[in-house]
Amino acid sequence: MNILVMGAGSIGSLFGGLLSLDNDVTLIGRKPHMKKIEEKGLKIVGKTDVVVYPKVACNPREIKLEPDVILLTVKSYDTERAICDIKDLITEGTMIMSLQNGLDNLEKILSHVKKENVVAAVTTEAAMLLEPGVVEHTGKGKTVLGHLGDDAKKVKPIVDTFNRAGLRSTISTNIQRDIWRKAIVNSCINPVTAIFGIRNGKILESETLQDLVERVCKESTSVANSMGMNFDLSEMKEEVFRVIRDTANNYSSMVQSLRRKSRTEIDSINGYICNTGKKNGVDVTLNELLTKFIKIMEVYK
Ligand SMILES: NC(=O)c1ccc[n+]([C@@H]2O[C@H](COP(=O)([O-])OP(=O)(O)OC[C@H]3O[C@@H](n4cnc5c(N)ncnc54)[C@H](OP(=O)(O)O)[C@@H]3O)[C@@H](O)[C@H]2O)c1
Structure with missing residues (x-):
């Protein structure tokens, strides 16, 4: 080929x-x-x-x-x-x-x-x-x-x-659903680890961060479901925490991009989820906040 x-x-x-x-x-x-x-x-x-x-x-x-x-x-x-x-x-x-x-x-x-x-x-x-x-x-x-x-x-x-x-x-x-599934996981892990500059596994050491991740997961899953993706929230939460455990030692790509002082993919992940949620009448408060934090970090890196 x-x-x-x-x-x-x-x-x-x-x-x-x-x-x-x-x-x-x-x-x-x-x-x-x-x-x-x-x-x-x-x-x-x-x-x-x-x-x-x-x-x-x-x-x-x-x-x-x-x-x-x-x-x-x-x-x-x-x-x-x-x-x-x-x-x-x-x-x-x-x-x-x-x-x-x-x-x-x-x-x-x-x-x-x-x-x-x-x-x-x-x-x-x-x-x-x-x-x-x-x-x-x-x-x-x-x-x-x-x-x-x-x-x-x-x-x-x-x-x-x-x-x-x-x-x-x-x-x-169903490739669209597969793309959404990965984006939901990334929307939870990437900005949270990037804001605090931590390895994925650190999330498991803080009840506050776990709670934040769960809430972002709920929001992102609701947005995906408003697009007909039909995800079960508890399965999605399980998936997010399984990925965190499996990649506990890794720095997410967003942490790595900010360290290299380069752009992140925030607009295509949490930013896209925000825009879609707003169009479909779904609350996207946390995704919007995370997107803004990362955009500020991209400028003041
Ligand atoms: N890395 C992973 O493990 C992984 C796993 C799954 C999915 N992904 C996804 O795959 C995509 C790529 O990720 P990555 O980690 O491979 O990124 P990356 O290491 O930055 O690779 C992209 C490369 O393309 C170059 N490039 C951009 N525009 C170009 C152009 N017009 N002509 C020639 N080269 C160009 C970039 O150069 P500059 O940096 O100089 O612009 C960079 O070297 C992302 O969407 C990522 O989320 C990555």
């Missing part, structure tokens, strides 16, 4: 790197990382230990390709720009696959690409770019994929390709 990875940072380098063992993969990313990969290959460490040699470029306009699949792995605030950059490489048969977190990526993609060409994915694989040329596979997980035109046949070859590369994957029966 001919695969292009748009935004090869942490997760894009992991997926693109593993897929390059058995496929023709081109990574598009920032110059220092791409240059190192060109010189020495991409080193994957941690849960996987391998050096791979995908093709690289810094700008999609530099390359001539007809990719079967384009993995979109930029942060959600870069989605619009990235889609415009790759537009000319999209042919009738190209599948654009978002591996991103956040609730607004598909809307942005669909404003440029037909839904027949779009696949959404939710993954619990985890990765971190350690230095140019080196990515750590920090957690092994699972990936679910769903075609936005509801044509499972279009996703099956991608699922098979992922599984052959060791990326455990299945076809989702």
